[in-house]
Amino acid sequence: MSRFAHPAGDRHAEMLPHERPPLAPADLNRINPSIWPRTSSRAEGALTVGGVDVRDLARDHGTPLYVIDEDDVRSRMRDYATAFAGSEVHYAGKAFLCKEIVRWLQDEGLGLDVASSGELAVALSVGFPAERITMHGNNKSKAELAKALEAGVGHIVVDSYDEITRLGYLAEQLGKRPKVMVRVTTGVEAHTHEFIATAHDDQKFGLSLNAGAAAEAVRRILALPQLELVGLHSHIGSQIVDTAGFEVAARRLATLLVQIKDEHGVVLPELDLGGGYGIAYVDGDEAPDIKELADGLREIVAKVCVDAGLPVPRLTVEPGRTIVGPGGITLYEVGTIKDVEGLRTYVSIDGGMSDNVRTALYGAEYTAALVSRSSEAEPMLSRLVGKHCESGDIIVRDFHLPADLAPGDLIAVAATGAYCRSLANNYNYLPRPAVVAVSGGVSRVIVQGETEDDLLRGQL
Known part of the structure; x- marks a missing residue:
């Protein structure tokens, strides 16, 4: 581990729920401030977020409901802007994007990463400066690239030889000269789930450093005068708490920077180390301290470049989950409660894998709690499940709820601000829930919930 790495916590100790220390009833009412939104508290037993009682949220907006603590999210944006002063911070829009989030980014001075023309359209629709946008994607279409060029996005991260050819042609046709970066697959093995590790060679993203593909991509870009190569990009994965991998990636990218200087006489001024920093989802998780992370990454980049005889490039990072994840909860109403004798109690809620597919997709873990009241009842081993026609429709696999x-009753699942609404779907024709922002005792809808009429619209 690097000096600023953190352990993943004790949830990986392979301990079964019945083997863990027994819980007291009071434990079930506790709101862990490292997991729940920063403005969370219990008032008369019920959870409040942003000064708003969740019972009022359920009454006014219905359930399931995504709730975003605006003060929490804005404060985390400011944390990054302060910690990385002098560097670039681009929010990874894939975590969760809507017009209001883009407005907050603009207010707080952050940039934005988009991965499709749809995400780009959201940003442009509210006047976000195109020069503060970076376009990502492993298979950008001609239409998407043309839209990015016409908008004047600040950077395009190229991901393949085909894209270099495609982008060069379009740039010439449109009379543009975009700034581009090469996405380099550095071969770093990030300590995370297979489906969210993105720097090993055998996957769809980037151009391999080890196989020489990244160096060849640089040659092809430099051969096209209509493209301006400004730097290298790397992203090693998501939900990473052991940040030693970033040091390895930076060293490998520095090796390529030296090769580019020696072969082409070109010194690239920018280095983007991506994002993927983890957050706390359950007790025992530890997330990297943002200032410590920033100081460590800057130190690493400076050292590897000095060691390589290069000027220190401008650093860019791309946090997503760590900005919007902790400030979000999902609110559900309990429906069926089914006791499976000798095993656990299945608690069914009015949503499921249509509003949170992460548990089914890659085994995500969450903290959930009874939030419409407090309880002094004994803990009951529970599994929080949805209403879909899949046995894998699980939100929280094993945790404790009060036996009464x-x-x-209302259940809230914490730390759902990232990737839940982004990955939401209409399985079994369930409408996607609304997103409500809360702040100063007031709630307001920032993304309308779907209706059955919305689901039928467009069908012939």
Whole structure:
């Protein structure tokens, strides 16, 4: 581990729920401030976020409901802007993007990463400066590249030889000269799930450093006068708490920078180390301290460049989950409660894998709690499940709820601000929930929930 790495916590100790230390009833009412939104508290037993009682949210907006703590999200944007002063911070829009989030980014002075023309359209629709946008994607279409060029996005991260040819042709046709970066697959093995590790050679993203593909991509870009090569990009994965991998990636990228200087006489001025920093989802998780992370990354980049005899490039980072994840919760109403004798109690809620597919997709873990009231009942081993026609429709696999849980109670799942609404779907024709921002005791809809009429619209 690097000096600023953090352990993943004790949830990986392979301990079964019945083997863990027994919980007291009071434990079930506790709100862990490292997991729940920064403005969370219990008032008369019920959870409040942003000064708003969740019972009022359920009454006014219905359930399931995504709730975003605006003060939490804005404060994390400011944390990054302060910690990385002098560098570039671009929010990874794939985590969760809507017009209001883009407005917050603009207010707080951050840039934005987009990965499709749809995400780009959201940003442009509210007047976000195109020069503060970076376009990503492993298979950008001609239409997407043309839209990015016409908008004047600040950077395009190229991901393949085909894209270099495609982008060069379009740039010439449109009379543009975009700034481009090469996405380099550095071969770093990030300590995360297979489906969210993105720097090993055998996957769809980037151009391999080890195989020489990244160096060849540089040659092809430099041969096209209509493209301006300004730097290298790397992204080693997501939900990473052991940041030693970033040091390895930076060293390998420095090796390529030296090769580019020696072969072409070109010194690239920018280095983008991506994002993927983890957050706390359950007790025992530890997330990197942002200032410590920033100081460590700058130190690494400076050292590897000095060691390589290069000027220190401008550093860019791309946080997504760490900005919007902790400030979001999902609110559900309890429906069926089914006790499976000798095993656990299945608690069914009015949403499921249509509003949070992460548990089914790659085994994500969450903290959930009864939030419409407090309880002094004994803990009950529970599994929080959705209403979809899949046995894998699980939100929280094993945790404890009070034994007096009843239909109509409200359950909240913490740290759902990232990738839940982004990955939401209409399986079994369930409408996607609304997104509500809360701040100063006021709630307001920032993304309307779908209706059954919305689901039928467009069908012939």
